[in-house]
Amino acid sequence: MPVFPWGFTVQFRTTGTRLAAAVTAVLAVTALGAGALAAAPAAYAATPAAAGANRDTGLLLFPEGYGLGGAGSTGFLGASVTSHGTYLLWTPYGGGASTWVKKPEGGSWTMAGSDVLVLGDAGWTSEMRKLTLRNMATPSAPGVDIDLTALNANYVGVLSPTSVLAQVTKADGTAELCVVTKDGTTLRTQAVTGLPADATDFFGGGPVRDGRAFVGYETGPEGARTGGRAVIDLAALRATETYAAVESGYGFSNLMLSDSYAAWLDYRSGTGLFVTSVDRATGERKETHVGSRTEKSYAELVGDWLVVGDWLVVGDESSTPQVVDLRDGTRSGFLDHVRGLSAVADGSLLVNGDRAADGEGLFRITAAESAAPTVTKVAETAPPRPLEIEQVHVPGTVDLDKTGGTVTLGWTLSRPDASLDVTLTHTATDRTFRARAAASVDGADFSLVWDGTIDGVDAPNGTYAVEAEATSLDGTDGPVYQGWLMNLTRTPNPHDYTNNGSTDVLARDAGGVLWRDDLRDRPVNGRIEAAQRTRVGGGWNTYKQIEAVGNIVGNGVGDLVALDGSGVLWQYAGKGDGTFAPRVRVGGGWNVYHQLAGGSDLGADGKADLFAADTSGVLWFYKGTGNASAPYAPRIRIGGGWNVYNQLTAVGNIAGDAGGDLVARDKDGVLWLYKSDGYRFAPRVRVGGGWNAFTHLVGAGDVDADGRPDMIAYGPGGTYVYKSTGSTSDNPFVRVGTPLYAGEGSKFTNVS
Numbered sequence: 038m039p040v041f042p043w044g045f046t047v048q049f050r051t052t053g054t055r056l057a058a059a060v061t062a063v064l065a066v067t068a069l070g071a072g073a074l075a076a077a078p079a080a081y082a083a084t085p086a087a088a089g090a091n092r093d094t095g096l097l098l099f100p101e102g103y104g105l106g107g108a109g110s111t112g113f114l115g116a117s118v119t120s121h122g123t124y125l126l127w128t129p130y131g132g133g134a135s136t137w138v139k140k141p142e143g144g145s146w147t148m149a150g151s152d153v154l155v156l157g158d159a160g161w162t163s164e165m166r167k168l169t170l171r172n173m174a175t176p177s178a179p180g181v182d183i184d185l186t187a188l189n190a191n192y193v194g195v196l197s198p199t200s201v202l203a204q205v206t207k208a209d210g211t212a213e214l215c216v217v218t219k220d221g222t223t224l225r226t227q228a229v230t231g232l233p234a235d236a237t238d239f240f241g242g243g244p245v246r247d248g249r250a251f252v253g254y255e256t257g258p259e260g261a262r263t264g265g266r267a268v269i270d271l272a273a274l275r276a277t278e279t280y281a282a283v284e285s286g287y288g289f290s291n292l293m294l295s296d297s298y299a300a301w302l303d304y305r306s307g308t309g310l311f312v313t314s315v316d317r318a319t320g321e322r323k324e325t326h327v328g329s330r331t332e333k334s335y336a337e338l339v340g341d342w343l344v345v346g347d348w349l350v351v352g353d354e355s356s357t358p359q360v361v362d363l364r365d366g367t368r369s370g371f372l373d374h375v376r377g378l379s380a381v382a383d384g385s386l387l388v389n390g391d392r393a394a395d396g397e398g399l400f401r402i403t404a405a406e407s408a409a410p411t412v413t414k415v416a417e418t419a420p421p422r423p424l425e426i427e428q429v430h431v432p433g434t435v436d437l438d439k440t441g442g443t444v445t446l447g448w449t450l451s452r453p454d455a456s457l458d459v460t461l462t463h464t465a466t467d468r469t470f471r472a473r474a475a476a477s478v479d480g481a482d483f484s485l486v487w488d489g490t491i492d493g494v495d496a497p498n499g500t501y502a503v504e505a506e507a508t509s510l511d512g513t514d515g516p517v518y519q520g521w522l523m524n525l526t527r528t529p530n531p532h533d534y535t536n537n538g539s540t541d542v543l544a545r546d547a548g549g550v551l552w553r554d555d556l557r558d559r560p561v562n563g564r565i566e567a568a569q570r571t572r573v574g575g576g577w578n579t580y581k582q583i584e585a586v587g588n589i590v591g592n593g594v595g596d597l598v599a600l601d602g603s604g605v606l607w608q609y610a611g612k613g614d615g616t617f618a619p620r621v622r623v624g625g626g627w628n629v630y631h632q633l634a635g636g637s638d639l640g641a642d643g644k645a646d647l648f649a650a651d652t653s654g655v656l657w658f659y660k661g662t663g664n665a666s667a668p669y670a671p672r673i674r675i676g677g678g679w680n681v682y683n684q685l686t687a688v689g690n691i692a693g694d695a696g697g698d699l700v701a702r703d704k705d706g707v708l709w710l711y712k713s714d715g716y717r718f719a720p721r722v723r724v725g726g727g728w729n730a731f732t733h734l735v736g737a738g739d740v741d742a743d744g745r746p747d748m749i750a751y752g753p754g755g756t757y758v759y760k761s762t763g764s765t766s767d768n769p770f771v772r773v774g775t776p777l778y779a780g781e782g783s784k785f786t787n788v789s
Contacts, residue, residue: 150244194241340404
């Protein structure tokens, strides 16, 4: 089972209903919260994965149409070759969950009687250099990567989960057979001795038996080279038995080794294809004819017996597999047809075939002491599993401010030869995101990393229906569907009017139209990007000042106040969808103020406050109440002398202390910082000069999602984001470019 970052896995069968019905069923359990499953309809009940066995017979299942790709001591490998790729399915003999492995793109795979599956970078195994060794006895364990490129070496055979035989080609063109072992991060190379000095074109393929490997090679003088075979003692790293062969066999021969015999497939003009077998005790050689080189013949060794025949061709019933006793030539039948076979390190064979008494399936052929090998059925052929969505890896709740703005979603299908299309629907607005999930390099796992946006704009918080539709690549199975619920959250942003965590900036043009620019919640390639501009409405030129004041009505959404020409202050409650509720009168007499600054929480009580500077230079503090009908408490005098400033901006808690802070620009263009400790302002700190280049300074909330509130400066010379650094003694802001209002530095009469 794959491990996903959130550690949340639900395993179940796919519903066969259409997707809309599936989602309706999921939405029916919203009382349990997003991701809840306990009270879901039966179609969503958690059920175990199929064990891969026939419950009546106890036999394992081998998918119909699959080839036998290899066998080991703990399981066997099925291979499905399609126009869309080659898919490998490892099934343990114990009946546990099967494991999918995908063949490398442009590469190949091989097994040699052990549980180690070798994945390589070339279509021909002897040309493989970049290898991954997968120990399928523990399929969840990471593979061991061995790169032979630096050694100028090619794969010959696998020895263990961490070592291979490889042919190392030296600078002078000669070859050397070596054991290459991955030891931690280091490759250790050991040469094999006892081989002819001119041996080259090494190949393997058979199992390692009792610490011995069997290899083939080419040797002899130029123009008269012949084949050779050698048994390698891996403990001594030495060839202990060598045999001559007619041909090299490179590219077509099959190497076979038992306790009694060494054998290989050979060819001689006029004779055709035959098996050479050598009694390892006496040295006696025999030849067993198996056909011409053009026939699809096979041969394997099991004890003292040779299994020979032709691969089953559809419609051809003439070829009957046989076992040949190498001691006396006795022949007998054992199956009606053979479609594939694999030697196992314990000396047995696993064969894909059929016979009348048992039907089709996998059979184990085991040598007997004094009789023909025994035949035992271990798996029966069955139709491939239907396409199903077996597991869903979707978090019930995800906080995008804790995940860096992305969420990884995952699904496990019953087979990998499929596509998976995903739709995320915001249940409150029906806004949707659609994408095709990416198939894993290894297996039937599909994943989608969503960046939290819909149509380039940060998606709103709330509940999402996560819908998956799987279809087989060849179109013969599916589609099948599953639905799930996920709740999306972010840290509240007081300058967010669309409930998507990102800062929204409001600007009024000369015609009185108010516009909202939704920024991206995080920098894109280091820049603060504007995602979308939306018209809020007209008639806003009746107001002298429009100020974003954070959440003052207690609904968790940013709000506005606007001061009209007659001195009445109006409240516009944000609705969370980018629009505002009808205005509500806060009170009159506000024409005594020439500056308003809202949004900072001076009192450190979680409620947004408002500052107002009157025409005589006195600064007044209006504490937020959180009450929609009376959003501010009676004013409190902060102090006089504030008429030296022509711009006041509540920037939030940039100093890291208890309360929200304030910046003030004087008439000379110098910006000053007033830190709040939750009760009062500390003495001002000079930020720097030149700020009279801007007409508006906006406390914009956390623009870049780094946890600190930032400021936006707008003016004829350009618009910039001033990111809070967290330091108040030295450079409290750092300037970052943004395309927001590019070329529009004189277009707007109010920016907030």
